[in-house]
Amino acid sequence: MSISRIEPMHLVFAALGGVLLLFIVAPLAGMFLSVGKAELSEAVTDREVTSSIWLTLGASMAATLIASFGAVPFAWILARKEFPFKKLVNGIVDLPIVIPHSAVGIALLGVLAPGTPVGSLGEKLGVTFIGGVAGIMAAMAFVSVPFLVNAARDGFAAVPVRLEQAALNLGASPLRVFLTVSMPMAWRSIISGLVLMWARGMSEFGAVLIIAYHPMITPVLIYERFGAFGLKYARPVTVLFVAVCLVFFIALRMIAGRRSHAEV
Amino acid sequence: MPKYEKITSAAMLEVDGLAKRLGAFSISGVSFTVDEGEYFVLLGASGTGKTVLLETLTGVIRSDSGRVILAGRDITRERMQRRRLGMVFQDQALFPHMSVRRNIAYGPASSGMKHSDIEKLVELLASETGIGHLLDRSPATLSGGEAQRAALARALAAGPECLLLDEPLSSLDSGARVEIRTLLKKLNRGGMTMLHITHDYEEAAALATKIGIMENGTVVQVDTPQRILTHPGSEFIARFVGIRNVYRGWLRRESDGTTVFESDAEAPFRLEALCEAGEGEATAVVRSEAVTLSAYRPDTSARNLFEGTVSEIVPARRGVEVTVDAGAAIVAIVTERSVESLGLERGSRVFASIKASAVKIIEG
Structure with missing residues (x-):
């Protein structure tokens, strides 16, 4: 085949893509460049900033791990079993993605507030949802769990069902088959789902703002500094937090990139 | 329980x-x-x-x-x-x-x-x-x-x-x-x-x-x-x-290089085959179309010639299936005209010939 002429349409598409990339990169790059070393090091040593970053990382990680105990087995069921209203169930799983996050906060408030059954149970167990870490985790988990369920479901679906049958045939219990065959074979998808859920949880703002303004996660802190002191004071925190988020995003891409098939 | x-x-x-x-x-x-x-x-x-x-x-x-x-x-x-x-x-x-x-x-x-x-x-x-x-x-x-x-x-x-x-x-x-x-x-x-x-x-x-x-x-x-x-x-x-023709037995290589299949049927039964297979246990398969029948000892290049008795004549979808007992049963498919011209009936003496190249060997 001879080298074909450059197709004008391809050039137009590439140019449009370039604009889009610039749209993503320019604001971030501009923000990073606008923050001086001194301001950044001030932010790094600011206890309010660092403790909020730790809180954000920790709460989203805990939310992810706790949710995974339900999400991963559930994803296996969704990948393997046919049942009535399965499409509806799949739709419900995706629901948190389409609901405005402030609405999520309002909805959660209705279930977790003191006086509600869950809220009262929490109080008895010494867990405070409203204005507490448990509430932050609930809000983070609510908005981010679809990413884990969907990734794990795709991972399980890619495991040949025949391997699970072979394991059962060899006398293994269904739980053993799940732990020794299904999980290890789907682990890349599960890991990338966990990282994605974690990253999404970290970046949550709207739902957490309503459930728990304090203790302050970083997105709320950024909002508060911007509101109270203006752009200049909000920027260093933002840069630091985005840098932390980027580290995890890159880690995610590396894991996902090593996967031979399926997407994130 | x-x-x-x-x-x-x-x-x-x-x-x-x-x-x-x-x-x-x-x-x-x-x-x-x-x-x-x-x-x-x-x-x-x-x-x-x-x-x-x-x-x-x-x-x-x-x-x-x-x-x-x-x-x-x-x-x-x-x-x-x-x-x-x-x-x-x-x-x-x-x-x-x-x-x-x-x-x-x-x-x-x-x-x-x-x-x-x-x-x-x-x-x-x-x-x-x-x-x-x-x-x-x-x-x-x-x-x-x-x-x-x-x-x-x-x-x-x-x-x-x-x-x-x-x-x-x-x-x-x-x-x-x-x-x-x-x-x-x-x-x-x-x-x-x-x-x-x-x-x-x-x-x-x-x-x-x-x-x-x-x-x-x-x-x-x-x-x-x-x-x-x-x-x-x-x-x-x-x-x-x-x-129709399936025989279990052993494959042996003669000193002159020919491959010989010997069946473990009651009567000694031996087939020469044309194949690269090594010695050992094997199954020999011959399609019934590849078996030629004649009333007299034929002068043929076929390496496997058996004299036997017709034990069964059954019409098949195409032609007639003739079973010859020659130590082991050999089934041949022939035309109705051949049955007539050879005068085949149960108990007739016939010669069955099989080319060595028509003997398929399944090793193992």
Whole structure:
């Protein structure tokens, strides 16, 4: 085949893509460049900033791990079993993605507030949802769990069902088959789902703002500094937090990139 | 704990009136018995319900009716993991994330066997199946034959009452087929009961002590290979099986380089063959179209000439099937005119000739 002429349409598409990339990169790059070393090091040593970053990382990680105990087995069921209203169930799983996050906060408030059954149970167990870490985790988990369920479901679906049958045939219990065959074979998808859920949880703002303004996660802190002191004071925190988020995003891409098939 | 009636017979696996409707595929009234130590081959064209039967036996799907009895135990409704019917898959289905060693150890580890006992068992089975040097390899690096050996070792390690083989040779190249056929025979002679499911009559001819023919979702004929092949129960079976002349025996290479097949039939029976196969156990197959009959000793280049007596003359779909008893039974298909011109009838003396190149050898 001879080298074909450059197709004008391809050039137009590439140019449009370039604009889009610039749209993503320019604001971030501009923000990073606008923050001086001194301001950044001030932010790094600011206890309010660092403790909020730790809180954000920790709460989203805990939310992810706790949710995974339900999400991963559930994803296996969704990948393997046919049942009535399965499409509806799949739709419900995706629901948190389409609901405005402030609405999520309002909805959660209705279930977790003191006086509600869950809220009262929490109080008895010494867990405070409203204005507490448990509430932050609930809000983070609510908005981010679809990413884990969907990734794990795709991972399980890619495991040949025949391997699970072979394991059962060899006398293994269904739980053993799940732990020794299904999980290890789907682990890349599960890991990338966990990282994605974690990253999404970290970046949550709207739902957490309503459930728990304090203790302050970083997105709320950024909002508060911007509101109270203006752009200049909000920027260093933002840069630091985005840098932390980027580290995890890159880690995610590396894991996902090593996967031979399926997407994130 | 349910009490089962211990069935006192040599039957290892009894399938009785098994039926399942599953979309476009269905099986019904499937009944057959595999005796202990038997090599039972279930032969059927694709689409005859072999897969449905297999999945019903292993418990992937539930039968609508009928019973499956394994070693006196009713396993019709038993959970998959408690059936003890060791499955060997066509594509091996080895666990790709485990070494060969861990694959073989999977079954015994699931039943809670002691670690040291598992290691001994794995070593034993690996040497029996000839993969002792491959234990620490990943399944992805194995050849087809090696993977099938590993799959056999893994199935045996779980301590099954009977091995269930799903087209175990069809994904292999011809060299590996010979090896695996030989291994399957060896395992069977070691006492393992085998139920082998295939569409390939050569596998059936070479391995079976009993053949069941599956057609339209049911088992239509069960008999010894000799009888199935020489006396097919229906036109369908005759056409499906395609061959009449099947002989089990040994392959030997003469000093002059010719390959000679000797049958272990009662009377000495010897066929010269044109093939590269090595010495050893083998099955010889001759299509009935390739047998020429003559009333007098012919002057022919055919290397195999037998004098015998016509024992049967049966009209076939095309031509006439003439069975000649010449130590072993030789079936020839000839035209009606040939029958007339040779004056063939039961008891006639005839000569049957077979070219060495028409003798097909299945090694192993």
